[in-house]
Amino acid sequence: MINAIDKPAIFITPDYVIHAVNQAYIETYNTQVILGQSKCHQISHHSNQPCDKHGEECPLQQCQSTARAANAVHIHSTAQGKSYCDILMKPIKDDSGKVLGFLEILDAIDYASTESKKGTMIGQSAPFKQMLNRINRASQSTIAVLLQGETGAGKELVAKAVHQASSRNDKPFVVIECTGLSENLFESELFGYEKGAFTGATTSKKGLIEIAHGGTVFFDEIGDVPMNMQVKLLRLLETQCYRAVGGLKQKRSDFRLVSASHKNLLELVEKGEFRRDLYYRIAGFPIYLPSLRERHDDIPTLVNHFIKYSEYKHKKFSANALTLLSAYAYPGNIRELKNIIEQSALIANEDIIHSSDLPESVQPQHIIIDEKKSSQTAAADLMSLEDAECAYLSQVCDQFKGSSAELAIKLNISVRTLYRKLQRYELKLSVL
Numbered sequence: 131m132i133n134a135i136d137k138p139a140i141f142i143t144p145d146y147v148i149h150a151v152n153q154a155y156i157e158t159y160n161t162q163v164i165l166g167q168s169k170c171h172q173i174s175h176h177s178n179q180p181c182d183k184h185g186e187e188c189p190l191q192q193c194q195s196t197a198r199a200a201n202a203v204h205i206h207s208t209a210q211g212k213s214y215c216d217i218l219m220k221p222i223k224d225d226s227g228k229v230l231g232f233l234e235i236l237d238a239i240d241y242a243s244t245e246s247k248k249g250t251m252i253g254q255s256a257p258f259k260q261m262l263n264r265i266n267r268a269s270q271s272t273i274a275v276l277l278q279g280e281t282g283a284g285k286e287l288v289a290k291a292v293h294q295a296s297s298r299n300d301k302p303f304v305v306i307e308c309t310g311l312s313e314n315l316f317e318s319e320l321f322g323y324e325k326g327a328f329t330g331a332t333t334s335k336k337g338l339i340e341i342a343h344g345g346t347v348f349f350d351e352i353g354d355v356p357m358n359m360q361v362k363l364l365r366l367l368e369t370q371c372y373r374a375v376g377g378l379k380q381k382r383s384d385f386r387l388v389s390a391s392h393k394n395l396l397e398l399v400e401k402g403e404f405r406r407d408l409y410y411r412i413a414g415f416p417i418y419l420p421s422l423r424e425r426h427d428d429i430p431t432l433v434n435h436f437i438k439y440s441e442y443k444h445k446k447f448s449a450n451a452l453t454l455l456s457a458y459a460y461p462g463n464i465r466e467l468k469n470i471i472e473q474s475a476l477i478a479n480e481d482i483i484h485s486s487d488l489p490e491s492v493q494p495q496h497i498i499i500d501e502k503k504s505s506q507t508a509a510a511d512l513m514s515l516e517d518a519e520c521a522y523l524s525q526v527c528d529q530f531k532g533s534s535a536e537l538a539i540k541l542n543i544s545v546r547t548l549y550r551k552l553q554r555y556e557l558k559l560s561v562l
């Protein structure tokens with residue numbers, strides 16, 4: 131029975147022991163499993179303890195307590211290194227309803243990675259994993275996906291992942307940037323035009339919607355579509371039919387819809403700036419993208435990733451600079467982090483990038499007090515006292531050229547307290 135499943139699958143009893151694996155599992159994971167003996171966590175996590183003992187959800191336990199199917203995104207150790215996997219666990223019952231064991235179906239996620247890997251989304255924090263779970267779910271259907279997240283949080287990358295993981299991945303992925311689209315441009319760009327439709331239309335041109343046939347259309351910043359064009363957009367999305375500018379023939383395009391906005395669309399609906407019917411048409415399956423502030427744990431891996439794929443791959447950030455980078459709030463999210471890394475690498479004269487090479491916005495005095503900002507923005511950017519202390523100490527450590535005793539006197543604390551704080555924030559004095 132297990133071999134009838136085309137994805138990798140295993141059968142486990144409640145004591146975590148694997149009793150059967152299918153052909154797809156053997157081909158994908160190439161791992162030595164001793165049936166009736168190996169436990170799932172030993173094989174997938176190289177650990178003697180179940181997943182929930184080392185920070186991951188255990189779908190087997192969930193399944194056991196509810197007697198219903200459970201799902202989780204896990205990081206598995208495979209012959210090729212660590213990789214993401216979407217797990218579906220189903221209880222298998224006998225005729226009397228007694229649970230005999232669990233069927234685990236594994237779906238490899240190759241558009242995301244825990245470590246630096248070109249062309250993938252990097253991260254391993256809990257909010258990132260929750261997002262992956264939603265992306266994987268969305269990609270298995272043709273439901274309209276709405277991506278909501280701050281600017282620079284990775285909406286375009288997620289839209290591409292939804293497409294890549296779907297059955298349409300061999301067809302086009304077309305991006306339509308909605309910001310600044312005038313009515314004329316909107317129609318000619320989306321629907322194309324016929325020869326002679328307007329002055330300058332010397333040949334006919336295909337529209338983006340036609341190009342996307344069979345694939346996915348990504349409407350970026352859909353909240354910026356003006357009211358008068360929202361009606362036309364709704365008609366297109368409802369019927370998938372359109373007419374080229376200057377054309378008479380009705381055309382049809384089969385496309386999967388993914389939209390994104392950094393604005394709160396429901397608030398726009400309440401204010402009467404976005405049509406409610408259009409909102410419900412595009413928001414079939416909302417996916418929230420966490421800001422970088424919510425996934426601070428991912429910063430060091432992202433820093434390594436961006437430096438590795440930049441022209442400064444031989445350079446490295448000092449531990450103090452990394453601490454400062456981790457304490458910053460990133461209103462521009464991952465895009466801002468990427469810029470900061472490239473800027474600092476360019477500024478650094480040596481192969482080590484020190485905290486003094488980081489741009490002013492990241493420096494502690496800027497993070498702590500920026501009087502020019504409105505009180506509302508300043509409140510949003512406020513950092514905890516602990517983060518502020520850590521950021522300040524990290525800069526001091528890079529710049530202070532004296533002994534620890536001298537520094538302790540300057541900071542008006544004992545040398546022991548200084549060492550305790552340095553240890554706590556994993557900082558080092560440049561001259562000790």
Ligand SMILES: Nc1ncnc2c1ncn2[C@@H]1O[C@H](COP(=O)(O)OP(=O)(O)OP(=O)(O)O)[C@@H](O)[C@H]1O
Pocket residue numbers: 250251252253279280281282283284285286287288350392464465468
């Ligand atoms: N998880 C990630 N791992 C690696 N790089 C990422 C990740 N998320 C985003 N990026 C990178 O960050 C940059 C910004 O991402 P993207 O353009 O997708 O953001 P966005 O939310 O669409 O921004 P905007 O709202 O301004 O359109 C890109 O260079 C992208 O490759």
